[in-house]
Amino acid sequence: MRLKRFLQITLGIVTSVGGFLEIGSITTAVQAGAVFGYQLLWAILLGTICLIFLVEMSGRLSAVSKHTIVDATRDRFGFPFFAIILVGMVLVSFLVLVAEIGGIALSLQILTGIGFPWWAIPVSVGVWLLIWKGTFSLIENGVCILGLVTISFVVAAIKLHPDWSSVATGFLTTVPHANKTRYGFIAVSILGASISPYLMYFYSSGAIEEKWDESYLPINRVIATIGMSFGGVLSMCVLVVAALALRPRGLDGGKFEQGALMMTTALPKWGFYLFAASMLIACLGAALEISLAIAYFFAQGFGWNWSENHEPAKDARFCFVYTIIILLAAVPLLLAFDPIRITIVSMALTSAALPLAIIPFLFLMNDPQYLGKHRNGWIANTVVAVIILMSFVLAVISIPLEIAGG
Amino acid sequence: MADMDLVRDVLDKQLIDREGGPMGRADGLVMHYGEKSQPRITHIEMGGATLSARLHPVFERVWRRFARMWGPGRVEPVRIPWSRVKTIGRDIKLDVAAAESGALAWELWIARHIIERIPGSGRHERHRGD
Secondary structure, eight states: OHHHHHHTHHHHHHHHHHHTSSHHHHHHHHHHHHHHGGGGHHHHHHHHHHHHHHHHHHHHHHHHHOOOHHHHHHHHHHHHHHHHHHHHHHHHHHHHHHHHHHHHHHHHHHHHOOOHHHHHHHHHHHHHHHHHHOOHHHHHHHHHHHGGGGGHHHHHHHHTOOOHHHHHHTTSOOOOSSOHHHHHHHHHHHHHHHSOHHHHHHHHHHHHHTTOOGGGHHHHHHHHHHHHHHHHHHHHHHHHHHHHHTGGGTOOSOSHHHHHHHHHHHSTTTHHHHHHHHHHHHHHHHHHHHHHHHHHHHHHHHTOOOOTTSOGGGSHHHHHHHHHHHHHHHHHHHTTOOHHHHHHHHHHHHHHHHHHHHHHHHHHHTOHHHHGGGOOOHHHHHHHHHHHHHHHHHHHHHHHHHHHTO | OOOOOIIIIITTOEEEOTTSOEEEEOOEEEEEOOSSSOOEEEEEEESHHHHHHHHOHHHHHHHHHHHHHSTTSOOSOEEEEGGGEEEESSSEEESSOHHHHTTTHHHHHHHHHTGGGSTTSOTTTHHHHO
16 A cells, blocks of 8 residues: 555656646746746746645645546536636647647657658547557556656756856846846746646546545645656756757757757767657657546536546547547647747746636635635645736736737 | 535536436526425436526527537436435435436437447447446
8 A cells, every 4th residue: 555655656747747847848948048048947946836736736625525626616616607717728728738749749850850740640649549548547657657758858957067056046036137028928938837727637637536535645745746846857957958058059949959959969979869759758748638637627527427547438528528639739730830839829828827727726725615624724825826926917918028029 | 404505515516326427517406486386496407508508598599509400419408306316415416327317418429429430449348347
């Protein structure tokens, strides 16, 4: 039993590799490092702290109330309000899914030389097949083990010998003298990339699939902290590598190939392949998670049968939703929309949509009907509310400015 | 027995059938009132028509048109008599067989027409594992 509980940490790591470290956090960290050096490290730190709290809450809600977040939201707030959240979250998550499938396609493009639009269909069919035939633990353990390749970002950061004291100054929030709009916009995108609501839906559904009860609360806290810190540290290393490898060359990190370039600078022999493999695994993990999260959202919200462990014929509507969503996600890529642009836009939109997902969630987390004595304390409430409102305000200011600035 | 708040404790809750399977949510509540009798809750209602009507009449019209053209041909909401309610707690447990109630009409239609036609849906393995 002990060992089994210990293995549950894999849920945290997979949630982290798939949900935290994905095309969003990698792309935004590369851009931040390339353009602003270490100056935006604080945004990753803030996002990570907020996410640790939110993931812990998601697990706690499921373990104590036996409700998933979506389930409890419909239950507590009624259908009309639920419908608004459903539309908002599904739209944003869908855009992120397009970006993730694009990330896999771009990795295959740099590995094979065949353009990413050609990969759109094979990749989405592959993602679909893994969900269709795989079980929850197969997805979980597979992504978890393969995801260890992303540690190469840590190795790369150390190999470039950063000046650690100047890295440390990046954790202090500073406003640059020039390029303020860009700075604000990248900060918003980083927050949106770190605090992904779909990750919470995935995690809370996972806790129900694995039949958590109150005895899981301590391990839940460990999973949330270790898992999300793991993702956060990896993102920070990506930023550090970009700051050291791309910034001196005057590159802005806006191209996928620059990611490969920065890894080759640090690790000349393997850097290229490690970058491609890391992107591939991280985006694949995220694509699986988002597709499931969207299907969970519908199934739980409407009270259908749902389980990733059932044969598809047993939960037809659940399977129908992810099948349609994954197929649709291939369309923008077939039309050769740039996945990196889709990523940046979807991350900023996630930031702007955060209050819609998080504020009702905070209400739930303070409701004694659901959580009894395990409801939120004031620290958790304050930390999450402040960070969410901050990223929302930043998003509302910087998105129009970014659009106006081109 | 204690009071129950219909909106807080009943509406939108998960419905569980006799076998313990999820069969939708309490999308609506139906109250009957006659000339002389006291008004009383008679049914739990579920289905797209009830849900869309809770948003806006336009949505209901669109849904009804869609459901007539496509799907299992079930337009009217499913009504579960209140007498079939066993317990109301975290979920609502019903003394009803989901498949016979009509609540799974869409589930079964999508299973038959789409999902089971895709290879590997587990349609043939289904009885072995149970």
